[in-house]
Amino acid sequence: MALIDVVKWDGSLDQFVWKFPSENLRSGTQLVVKQGQWAVFVKGGRMLDVFGEGTCTLHSGNLPLLTSLISLPFGGNTPFQAEVWFINKLTKLNNRFGTSSPLQLEDPKYGLIVPVRAFGMYGLRVQEPRKFLETLVGTARVFGADKIVEYFRGRVLSAISSNIGAALGQKNISIVQMAAHLDEISEFCREKVSAEFKKYGLELVNFFFESINVPSTDPSYIKLKQIKEKAAELNVIGRDIYQYDKSMDVLKTAAGNEGTGGAAMQAGIGMGMGAMMGSQIGNQAGQMMTQLPPGGAATPPPFAAPPAPQFHVVLNGQQLGPFPISVLQQMIPAGTFSPATMVWRQGLAGWQMAATIPELGALFAPAPGTPPPLPPPPPPVG
Numbered sequence: 001m002a003l004i005d006v007v008k009w010d011g012s013l014d015q016f017v018w019k020f021p022s023e024n025l026r027s028g029t030q031l032v033v034k035q036g037q038w039a040v041f042v043k044g045g046r047m048l049d050v051f052g053e054g055t056c057t058l059h060s061g062n063l064p065l066l067t068s069l070i071s072l073p074f075g076g077n078t079p080f081q082a083e084v085w086f087i088n089k090l091t092k093l094n095n096r097f098g099t100s101s102p103l104q105l106e107d108p109k110y111g112l113i114v115p116v117r118a119f120g121m122y123g124l125r126v127q128e129p130r131k132f133l134e135t136l137v138g139t140a141r142v143f144g145a146d147k148i149v150e151y152f153r154g155r156v157l158s159a160i161s162s163n164i165g166a167a168l169g170q171k172n173i174s175i176v177q178m179a180a181h182l183d184e185i186s187e188f189c190r191e192k193v194s195a196e197f198k199k200y201g202l203e204l205v206n207f208f209f210e211s212i213n214v215p216s217t218d219p220s221y222i223k224l225k226q227i228k229e230k231a232a233e234l235n236v237i238g239r240d241i242y243q244y245d246k247s248m249d250v251l252k253t254a255a256g257n258e259g260t261g262g263a264a265m266q267a268g269i270g271m272g273m274g275a276m277m278g279s280q281i282g283n284q285a286g287q288m289m290t291q292l293p294p295g296g297a298a299t300p301p302p303f304a305a306p307p308a309p310q311f312h313v314v315l316n317g318q319q320l321g322p323f324p325i326s327v328l329q330q331m332i333p334a335g336t337f338s339p340a341t342m343v344w345r346q347g348l349a350g351w352q353m354a355a356t357i358p359e360l361g362a363l364f365a366p367a368p369g370t371p372p373p374l375p376p377p378p379p380p381v382g
Contacts, residue, residue, distance in 0.1 A: 003024050003025065003026040003029075003077070003079055004022050004024055004025055004026070004029055005026075005028075005029055005030060006029070006030045006032065007020055007025070007029060007030070007031050007032065007039075007084050008031070008032035008033075008034070009034070009037065009086040010034075011034060011036070011037060011086075011088060012088070012144075013090060014144050014145055014146070015088060015144045015145070016087065016088050016090070016092075016126060016132075016144065016145060016148060017085060017086070017087055017088070017132075017133070018085070018086045018088075019083060019084070019085050019086075020083070020084040020085070020086065023081045023082060023083055023084075024079065024081060025058065025079070025080055025081065025082055025084075026058075026077045026078060026079045026080065027058060027059050027060065027072065027077060027078040027079075027080070028057060028058065028059065028077055029057070029058045030055060030056075030057060030058075031051060031055065031056050031057075031058055031084075032055050033051050033052060033053050033054055033055070033086075034053065035053050036053075036088065036089045036090060037053065037086055037087065037088060037089065038050060038051065038052060038086070038087040038089070038126075038129045039051040039084055039085070039086055039087075040084070040085045040086075040087065040129055040130065040133055041063065041065075041066050041082050041083070041084060042082065042083040042084075042085055042133070043066060043069055043070065043081075043082050043083070044069075046069070047130045047133055047134055048063075048065035048066045048069065048082075049062070049063050049064065049065050049066055050129060050130065060072045066080075066082055070082075085133060087126055087129045087132065087133070088126070089125060089126060090125060091123055091124070091125040091205050092123060092124055092125065092145040092148075093121075093123035093205065093206065094121060094123070095121060095122050095123065095124065095145070095148075095149045096119070096120070096121050096149075097119070097120055097121070097122065097149075097153065097156050097157065097160075098117075098118070098119040098120075099116075099117050099118050099119070099157060099161075100157075102115030102116055102117050102214075102215070103115070103116045103117070103118065103161045103164065103165075104116075105164060105165045105168070105175065106165065107168075107174055107175045107176075107224055108168050108169040108172060108173070108174065109172065109174040110174065110224055110227045110228065112220055112223060112224045112227070113220060114175050114214055114218070114220045114221050114224055115214060115215065115218055115220070115221075116164065116175060116178075116212060116213070116214055117211075117212070117213055117214070117215075118160055118164060118209055118211070118212045119209070119210050119211045119212075120186070120207070120208055120209040120210050120211075121206075121207075121208060121210060122156070122193070122204060122205075122206060122207040122208075123204070123205035123206045123207075124148070124197060124202050124203060124204055124205055125202070125203050125205060126201060126202060126203075127198075127201055127202060127203035128201035129201065130201070131200065131201030132200060132201030132202065133201075134201075135199070135200045135201065148202075152196075152197070155196055156193060156196075159189065159192050159193045159196050160189050160193065162192075163188060163189045163192045163193075164185060164189060164212065166188070167184070167185045167188035167189060168185070170188070171184060171185075171188075173185075174224075174228065175214060175221075175224065176214075176221075176224060176225060176228055178212045178213075179212070179213070182208070182209050182211075182212065183208075185209060185212065186207060186208040186209045189207065189209075190204065190206075190207035190208075193207055194207070308324055308325065309324075309325070309345050309346075309359065310322035310323060310324050310345060311323055311325070311328060311343045311344065311345045311357075311360070312343065312344045312345070313328070313337065313341055313342070313343050313354075314341065314342040314343075314351070315336060315337075315341070322345070325359060325360065325363070328354075328360070328363065329363050332363060332364070337354065338354070338364075339353060339354055339355035339361075339364050340353050340354070340355070341353070341354045342354075343357060343360065345357075
């Protein structure tokens with residue numbers, strides 16, 4: 001086979017690696033490495049001499065590693081055999097990735113497992129030609145960008161599946177809030193994916209998520225949204241009030257159910273109330289007996305103040321309560337309870353605004369020493 005006089009590659013935007021078709025070289029062959037390329041000499045699977053951009057004449061002086069391996073003599077047209085691999089320094093930016101099946105992630109705030117889909121794009125280029133050839137190329141003659149994307153698809157998805165969850169947990173981001181934090185999640189995952197690419201001599205130029213989403217009809221996602229809404233409601237009206245109101249709802253629902261279960265609940269409530277009243281009457285009778293003087297003259301029982309009134313209120317179109325006045329007072333600073341809030345208590349003919357009820361109107365009165373509102377400015381003269 002004829003000896004080769006010129007070794008070069010015209011290059012392709014879609015190829016990272018190309019192997020020169022002949023291995024029959026000689027001392028004096030011209031090596032042409034164009035801009036944006038490397039040329040690597042390989043012998044017996046070993047990566048030897050690397051050349052950057054430029055044109056040079058091959059001889060033992062500029063092939064030190066190859067010369068030491070095959071004892072290449074200096075001068076003349078001495079033939080030798082070696083593989084020449086050209087590597088493109090191009091940056092391939094539009095490499096897409098996406099999850100073929102949803103990732104099962106735990107929401108860091110609410111603890112539910114939710115299926116999540118992720119789609120995005122990354123860019124890469126060869127940074128270390130020796131390492132790249134040693135770990136990826138093998139016996140292939142051409143190694144295009146599509147093969148690299150295919151080769152790394154599993155590694156990219158494996159990296160993002162573990163690191164999306166880690167990013168959510170570290171930054172305390174709920175799955176329902178992911179769309180507003182794509183940049184933060186992308187940056188967190190980019191660092192992890194970049195370390196994976198670096199093992200193969202590649203540099204990750206950019207990495208970002210275009211979308212991280214959950215199927216809106218998924219039952220776990222629907223439940224997660226409901227939990228988030230309940231948490232928001234709790235923050236608005238206060239934890240104690242929320243728990244009180246939900247407890248009342250549970251009792252009312254259970255007692256109102258038809259059938260033996262509801263009857264049993266109603267009977268249980270009635271028996272409990274009866275037992276409580278009986279206990280109170282027994283205690284009062286015992287106190288009266290112990291308080292009788294030796295002559296048998298009875299002393300009056302201790303004065304018991306009448307029970308404090310409790311009010312039902314309308315909040316966000318829903319009837320809640322009843323609440324004592326002390327609880328309603330705590331709702332005023334948050335703006336949940338205002339003079340215009342509709343209220344009702346036993347003894348009222350119908351719903352009224354809170355400000356019209358004497359015992360509630362005092363809650364909105366200004367504190368002593370508070371100046372009255374400023375008068376309106378006088379009309380302009382003329």
